[in-house]
Amino acid sequence: MDKLEGRKITTSRSLSYTYYTSQRTTESKEQRALLFCHGFPDSAFLWNDVLAHLGNIPHKVVVPDMLGYAGTAKPLDKTLYNYAGMADDLREILDAEEVDKAIVVGHDWGAAMVQRFYAFHADRVAGIILLNIAYHPPSKPGDPRFDLQGVNELLQNAYGAPLWTYWEFFTSNDGPQLMRENLEKVYEAQHGDVPDWGFKMFCVPGAWREYVVGSQTVPLKPYAKEKRWRDSFFGQFEKDSFEAPVQWYRAMIENVQYEVEVKIPTERRKIEVPVLFVGCTQDANNRIDLIEIPKEAGLLPQLEVKILDCGHWCPMEMPKEVADFIREFLTKQLC
Known part of the structure; x- marks a missing residue:
């Protein structure tokens, strides 16, 4: 850059x-x-x-x-x-x-x-x-118009998991603020280095909320430990809320x-x-x-x-x- x-x-x-x-x-x-x-x-x-x-x-x-x-x-x-x-x-x-x-x-x-x-x-x-x-x-x-619950039910039936269940937390009333208050946990949720971490965080109902407000921590993937990536993420979201980014999700679920x-x-x-x-x-x-x-x-x-x-x-x-x-x-x- x-x-x-x-x-x-x-x-x-x-x-x-x-x-x-x-x-x-x-x-x-x-x-x-x-x-x-x-x-x-x-x-x-x-x-x-x-x-x-x-x-x-x-x-x-x-x-x-x-x-x-x-x-x-x-x-x-x-x-x-x-x-x-x-x-x-x-x-x-x-x-x-x-x-x-x-x-x-x-x-x-x-x-x-x-x-x-x-x-x-x-x-x-x-x-x-x-x-x-x-x-x-x-x-x-x-x-049909987009229905998040219906989509996740279809995904559950087709693939064995509600693949978009994390959207529920991102678009909840308190989701953006909870992410802003727990940036370290958000960063770990994205870049955790444990087996099947992506499935555990993104495909299990309630996983994002539980992790962001809970006490569990996980190690980071090697790239995510690098200062430049951490500085970019924390510098951006310590200043900015998640309220604007989640509008991408809200624009979808609200049709x-x-x-x-x-x-x-x-x-x-x-x-x-x-x-x-x-x-x-x-x-x-x-x-x-x-x-x-x-x-x-x-x-x-x-x-x-x-x-x-x-x-x-x-x-x-x-x-x-x-x-x-x-x-x-x-x-x-x-x-």
């Missing part, structure tokens, strides 16, 4: 964004850029090591703090986190950087966002790279996203550009095999799948491998 230039923009929705960018190594504006989108609860710094391992690729890089995080606006109105509006915000950032088309790279909620960026602005996307989160086609007219997704043309459910999905074996609630559902439905005709043996935060835990996958994808598909 040290080699990137920090910039600010206020979008047409009157929302301020901080983002970081490099210059092209060629003069041609035809060269595709890379747009990196992080998820919960991170910032643009999530991509630091991945970018370092990518080195001097011939692509402009654009790395925003996503809405609700770090140097970007932190509204508490969940409706501002609708996919259509945030896709427009990202398009305006690309416009400001004179980027015609981008390879969009997303992790966690950032992976969900780049999927929807394609749905709303397919003409600006040359390729998609999804880390950890498989493709979930947008809702279409006639589909803000449903209302904009049903307006997406049906043909946009099929992604007509190359897609790379990187799944992680230790990411219990984001199962690798979920990518098979849209693949078998014919919605990902240019899909490539790579697997890493790590947890949810692969850009932190295995950045070189992530960078190698990205470089290979760019070379094979887009250059």
Whole structure:
């Protein structure tokens, strides 16, 4: 990140964004850029090591703090986190950087966002790279509205666990404040180094609340012990509440996203550009095999799948491998 230039923009929705960018190594504006989108609860710094391992690729890089995080606006109105509006915000950032088309790279909620960026602005996307989160086609007219309890019951029946049960704590009235008051426990909950930790924290009802307010502690994975990652997380959330980041979850469970997704043309459910999905074996609630559902439905005709043996935060835990996958994808598909 040290080699990137920090910039600010206020979008047409009157929302301020901080983002970081490099210059092209060629003069041609035809060269595709890379747009990196992080998820919960991170910032643009999530991509630091991945970018370092990518080195001097011939692509402009654009790395925003996503809405609700770090140097970007932190509204508490969940409706501002609708996919259509945030896709427009990202398009305006690309416009400001004179980027015609981008390879969009997303992790966690950032992976969900780049999927929807394609749905709303397919003409600006040359390729998609999804880390950890498989493709979930947008809702279409006639589909049921999102119901978290119903979704978790379906996941329980299909996979033996309510994979999204942690959403209940994140979107509870006291969840954000409890996380703010117990930052060390939140950090451990994300990056604990014990067998099946991801399953125990994310797929067991009540686990997040019990851990955050309880006395149990667990060791951290080696990468999470590094001062720079700790400083980035604690520096951000000692200052900022979790109230803004959890609006991403609230926008989903309160059907803000449903209302904009049903307006997406049906043909946009099929992604007509190359897609790379990187799944992680230790990411219990984001199962690798979920990518098979849209693949078998014919919605990902240019899909490539790579697997890493790590947890949810692969850009932190295995950045070189992530960078190698990205470089290979760019070379094979887009250059």
